[in-house]
Amino acid sequence: MVEFLQFTLGGISFGLIYAAIALSLVLIWRGTRLLNFAQGGMAMFTTFIALEVIYRTGSYWAGFVVALAAGIVLGAVTELAVIRPTLGKPELNAVIVTIGLLILLEGLAGIFYGGQFRSFPTAFSDIGLRAGSTPLGVSRFDVFVAAAVLAITLLLAVGFRYTSAGLRMRAAAFNATVARLSGIRVARVITVGWALAGLLGALAGVLVSPSTFLYPNSMDSIFVFGFTAAVIGGLDSPVGAVIGGLLLGVVLNIAGGYLGADVTALIALGILVVVLMIRPAGLFAGARVRRV
Amino acid sequence: MSSPAEAPGARAHGPASLAVQDLVAGYGGVLALDSVTITADAGTITTVLGANGAGKTTLLRVISGMVRPRSGRVLVDGADRAGRSPEDLARAGIVHVPEGQGVIAELTVEENLRLGMMCWPGIAQLRRPGRRAERAAALAEAYERFSVLADRRQKLASTLSGGERQMLVIARALVARPRVLLLDEPSLGLAPRIMTQVMDMVVRLSRENGITIVLVEQNARAALAIADHGVVLNLGRVVAAADARALAADVALRHHYLGF
Numbered sequence: 001m002v003e004f005l006q007f008t009l010g011g012i013s014f015g016l017i018y019a020a021i022a023l024s025l026v027l028i029w030r031g032t033r034l035l036n037f038a039q040g041g042m043a044m045f046t047t048f049i050a051l052e053v054i055y056r057t058g059s060y061w062a063g064f065v066v067a068l069a070a071g072i073v074l075g076a077v078t079e080l081a082v083i084r085p086t087l088g089k090p091e092l093n094a095v096i097v098t099i100g101l102l103i104l105l106e107g108l109a110g111i112f113y114g115g116q117f118r119s120f121p122t123a124f125s126d127i128g129l130r131a132g133s134t135p136l137g138v139s140r141f142d143v144f145v146a147a148a149v150l151a152i153t154l155l156l157a158v159g160f161r162y163t164s165a166g167l168r169m170r171a172a173a174f175n176a177t178v179a180r181l182s183g184i185r186v187a188r189v190i191t192v193g194w195a196l197a198g199l200l201g202a203l204a205g206v207l208v209s210p211s212t213f214l215y216p217n218s219m220d221s222i223f224v225f226g227f228t229a230a231v232i233g234g235l236d237s238p239v240g241a242v243i244g245g246l247l248l249g250v251v252l253n254i255a256g257g258y259l260g261a262d263v264t265a266l267i268a269l270g271i272l273v274v275v276l277m278i279r280p281a282g283l284f285a286g287a288r289v290r291r292v
Numbered sequence: 293m294s295s296p297a298e299a300p301g302a303r304a305h306g307p308a309s310l311a312v313q314d315l316v317a318g319y320g321g322v323l324a325l326d327s328v329t330i331t332a333d334a335g336t337i338t339t340v341l342g343a344n345g346a347g348k349t350t351l352l353r354v355i356s357g358m359v360r361p362r363s364g365r366v367l368v369d370g371a372d373r374a375g376r377s378p379e380d381l382a383r384a385g386i387v388h389v390p391e392g393q394g395v396i397a398e399l400t401v402e403e404n405l406r407l408g409m410m411c412w413p414g415i416a417q418l419r420r421p422g423r424r425a426e427r428a429a430a431l432a433e434a435y436e437r438f439s440v441l442a443d444r445r446q447k448l449a450s451t452l453s454g455g456e457r458q459m460l461v462i463a464r465a466l467v468a469r470p471r472v473l474l475l476d477e478p479s480l481g482l483a484p485r486i487m488t489q490v491m492d493m494v495v496r497l498s499r500e501n502g503i504t505i506v507l508v509e510q511n512a513r514a515a516l517a518i519a520d521h522g523v524v525l526n527l528g529r530v531v532a533a534a535d536a537r538a539l540a541a542d543v544a545l546r547h548h549y550l551g552f
Contacts, residue, residue, distance in 0.1 A: 164406070167399075171407055174398045177390065181356060182468075183382035183411030 006137025007257040008250050013142035014211075015249020016149040020204040021226025022233060022241035023153065024197035029235045030173040031193035032083065034091075037098040040223025041105035042078070042198060043205035046070040047214055048109055050206050051120060060123045067202045075198020079191045109216040117218075120209035145207045152203060153242060156196065160238075169193060221265070225252070228272045234282020243284065307335040307504040308369040308385065308471035310355070315364035315374075317354045324350035326528040327364070332472075332506055332521065334369075337498050339507045339515040339536065341550055342525035348508040349391060351525070352474045355506070356388030357381040368472065382411040385471030391480060391508075394461030397450035401441050404449050404460055405434055408467030434463040455486035462493045465503075472504045473497065479511055487511065491518050512550040516540040524549050 021039060028036045050067035054060055082101055086094040124140040160166035172179040172189040180186050204226070205219060212218050229248045233240025248268065256264045275283065310332040317325040324347045332338040340348045353359040355366055357378040366374040373381060395404045409427055435442035438459050444452065449460060458478055465473055475494065479487040495518045498505050509515035516522055522539040524532040532545055539545065546552055
């Protein structure tokens with residue numbers, strides 16, 4: 001029983017990292033109806049930038065902040081330079097272009113930094129916490145991960161719901177035509193959406209790299225799990241992304257704990273297949289008619 | 293393209309006159325508007341009639357910037373605005389309500405009304421303290437005029453009935469303070485009694501709020517009853533343009549093009 005609890009708690013921090021990636025994918029999906037295959041690669045790249053800053057300044061937090069800022073910039077630049085030209089063209093173009101960006105980023109990281117696994121520091125101790133004498137399966141760093149992701153998610157949720165800018169983004173996502181006719185600069189809104197997605201990806205990157213080590217392909221599997229979480233929750237649903245991520249993280253940690261780590265990828269894909277068969281729109285998708 | 297007196301963020305007030313001259317527009321190989329010329333005086337209601345496929349919707353889409361014309365001019369108070377983007381035109385006071393898409397169903401009633409404020413001039417200066425009061429006043433005015441909406445302000449627009457939804461459409465148009473309002477079949481799918489209410493609201497918008505209205509309607513009889521001028525399109529061409537009463541009295545025309 002205690003073991004079960006440990007696995008559950010331990011799965012929460014990874015689950016929230018998957019949730020961050022899932023959220024970034026949902027943001028982009030809702031705004032532009034695109035799947036950003038480069039999301040993991042962008043996160044890896046900004047984490048390398050963070051590492052560079054940490055090496056040079058000796059400060060974790062400087063690296064953390066620079067990574068988030070780089071994520072915002074990278075997201076916005078990607079939308080403007082890479083995605084915008086594919087508007088109005090066959091949808092496959094945008095897909096190919098994001099895959100191309102992924103390959104480019106991983107290649108560049110390999111050229112600049114080489115392929116060896118690098119360790120990435122944590123801001124807080126990663127020694128397991130205990131309740132009395134019982135290990136809990138989580139560390140201070142895990143708590144920080146959970147707090148950081150939840151804080152940003154909450155900020156975004158509040159921003160979307162209560163600010164004018166948030167209203168513009170939601171309007172543009174629900175009905176771009178009416179939004180444009182209302183005077184909303186939908187193109188600008190989309191760029192902001194990609195910038196926020198970049199921020200979320202960058203956050204996920206710095207939070208997960210201590211565990212996975214940092215190398216050009218390190219975010220590939222995280223991307224797959226994040227994508228799985230997004231699909232489970234429903235690509236249109238931010239709430240679904242978070243809950244999907246948590247569910248996936250916990251289930252995979254429990255399964256990995258009892259059955260061994262080799263099984264996690266298999267189980268993740270198994271869950272994906274089951275969800276797609278039973279409820280293809282995702283667990284949290286409302287029935288929604290989208291006017292074309 | 294913009295007149296020299298126009299500063300970014302500035303917008304003149306009051307109803308604007310609207311004219312399209314020799315407008316040619318289409319989609320791919322299909323010509324929807326074939327050299328169309330129409331004038332709408334400031335503050336009047338002009339109704340555009342005709343069968344499906346006559347080009348009525350395309351006309352509105354060209355005026356609001358959704359469709360680029362191949363040639364021709366769109367004059368708002370004498371300035372040519374053809375080819376500008378929909379966002380720019382909305383901010384200049386040209387508000388287009390497309391057929392069946394007057395509100396965003398996934399947003400609440402109040403959020404839809406706030407959408408109407410997005411095209412106010414100087415919208416970038418949101419932080420100005422005066423702005424907040426201005427926005428609150430605009431909302432209050434809308435709720436006073438449409439008490440049904442006041443009762444539903446936090447409900448999703450998708451929960452409104454057809455008539456209530458059109459009420460929201462008109463309320464949002466009111467909040468937007470347009471100089472020219474383009475309405476595409478506002479009475480579509482509504483019960484006759486509700487249709488009358490919507491037409492009344494359109495008339496009030498024109499008379500009380502001083503808005504130039506271009507009304508595309510299938511229900512020609514109801515539209516001609518409230519309009520000042522009428523234009524009949526057929527296969528992308530203007531086949532009649534006259535005072536609304538004259539059009540309504542022209543029995544032959546009505547039978548041939550308007551079905552009554």
